[in-house]
Amino acid sequence: MSTERPDEVIVDTSFTTIHTVGSGHDEGRQLCFMHKDGRFHVVFHRVPREWSPYLLDIFTTLVEIRWRVMLLVFSLSYIISWLFFGLCYWLIAYVHGDGDVDSPCVLNVYDFTSAFLFSMETQATIGYGFRGMTENCMVAVVVVTIQDVISCLLDTIVIGIVIAKMASARKRAQTVGFSRYAVVNQRDGVLCLSWRLGDFRGNHILEGVARAQLIRHSKQSDKPVVISYQDLDIQERELALATPAIVVHKLDPGSPLYNIGPDELLVEDFELVVSFTYTGDSTGMLHQTRTTYTPADIRWAQQFQEVLKVGKKHYKVDYALFNETTWVATPMLCAEQFDRGKTRPGLLVKRGRRCMEEVTQQTHL
Numbered sequence: 364m365s366t367e368r369p370d371e372v373i374v375d376t377s378f379t380t381i382h383t384v385g386s387g388h389d390e391g392r393q394l395c396f397m398h399k400d401g402r403f404h405v406v407f408h409r410v411p412r413e414w415s416p417y418l419l420d421i422f423t424t425l426v427e428i429r430w431r432v433m434l435l436v437f438s439l440s441y442i443i444s445w446l447f448f449g450l451c452y453w454l455i456a457y458v459h460g461d462g463d464v465d466s467p468c469v470l471n472v473y474d475f476t477s478a479f480l481f482s483m484e485t486q487a488t489i490g491y492g493f494r495g496m497t498e499n500c501m502v503a504v505v506v507v508t509i510q511d512v513i514s515c516l517l518d519t520i521v522i523g524i525v526i527a528k529m530a531s532a533r534k535r536a537q538t539v540g541f542s543r544y545a546v547v548n549q550r551d552g553v554l555c556l557s558w559r560l561g562d563f564r565g566n567h568i569l570e571g572v573a574r575a576q577l578i579r580h581s582k583q584s585d586k587p588v589v590i591s592y593q594d595l596d597i598q599e600r601e602l603a604l605a606t607p608a609i610v611v612h613k614l615d616p617g618s619p620l621y622n623i624g625p626d627e628l629l630v631e632d633f634e635l636v637v638s639f640t641y642t643g644d645s646t647g648m649l650h651q652t653r654t655t656y657t658p659a660d661i662r663w664a665q666q667f668q669e670v671l672k673v674g675k676k677h678y679k680v681d682y683a684l685f686n687e688t689t690w691v692a693t694p695m696l697c698a699e700q701f702d703r704g705k706t707r708p709g710l711l712v713k714r715g716r717r718c719m720e721e722v723t724q725q726t727h728l
Contacts, residue, residue, distance in 0.1 A: 397655045425524045437521050448510045449479035455503050468500035486514040538564045539652040543686040546665045554614040554698045559667050560639055561607035571641030573600050573610045577619045578634045593619045606671055614698035624697030625663040664693035
């Protein structure tokens with residue numbers, strides 16, 4: 364169905380329910396720059412001083428490693444410290460001859476096993492009362508003091524890293540999500556690209572900044588890989604995310620997508636990397652959620668379904684419709700041709716009729 368006016372022709376597909384995006388260049392498509400979950404598809408090789416950054420910033424390294432690796436490292440640190448100081452106590456008792464004298468350095472320490480148990484009791488402050496330090500050996504007193512100080516430092520590090528890891532920004536970022544698709548439709552007479560952003564937790568984010576970049580990468584046989592970054596202007600960049608918000612980018616002459624229409628999306632090869640940076644209201648930590656949209660993820664002539672409803676006492680958000688889109692009457696032209704067609708109606712009419720026939724054929728299929 365088409366609607367013709369003297370100044371423009373648009374394709375009305377609001378009565379259709381199926382939208383299929385296909386591309387004949389999927390097999391030859393270049394490697395993606397970023398995954399949907401925000402992880403960059405980049406691996407480093409032959410880095411100068413490869414281990415130095417991880418060792419110099421050991422706190423961040425321990426926060427970023429997996430839980431099972433962190434638990435293994437901390438368990439080994441305790442066990443190794445118990446073994447080391449147990450060995451020290453055993454050597455002190457052996458040199459002093461605690462088994463043959465009436466005034467031993469450490470009471471009831473006769474072999475390595477008993478020395479290890481005393482070391483563990485001292486560092487864990489268990490204190491069974493069976494073994495204990497005496498004042499007969501100053502060396503043993505110094506070793507116990509050093510072990511107590513190291514025990515306090517080790518406990519502080521373990522507790523601090525566990526708390527930091529539990530409050531990791533990555534975990535909070537998983538509760539803020541982008542829509543699965545981006546859409547192109549007409550807003551106030553201008554073609555716009557938009558995507559939806561929502562917070563899935565109850566303690567909503569009150570302030571954050573949205574950003575988008577268009578990334579293109581090319582590789583030729585005799586030339587190095589070239590990656591270009593282009594910022595996209597966003598309307599209302601600062602968002603209050605109490606309810607899901609729609610981030611809008613106008614396809615105006617300054618946009619890198621100005622000359623890309625629905626037909627060009629089938630052959631284009633770029634990635635739209637979008638992010639939302641915000642401060643958590645509970646922890647005060649800075650977080651960032653990001654994702655990427657490829658040309659196949661952009662739905663032309665569609666809009667997001669409404670998820671917000673007004674109740675008697677509350678605003679109700681239906682997240683089951685968060686990723687749902689519907690057809691909407693939109694010019695099947697790139698923004699450049701659409702703007703040019705406003706002054707040349709014949710061009711818009713001709714292109715609109717051809718696009719209407721293509722959409723009709725896809726609907727029947």
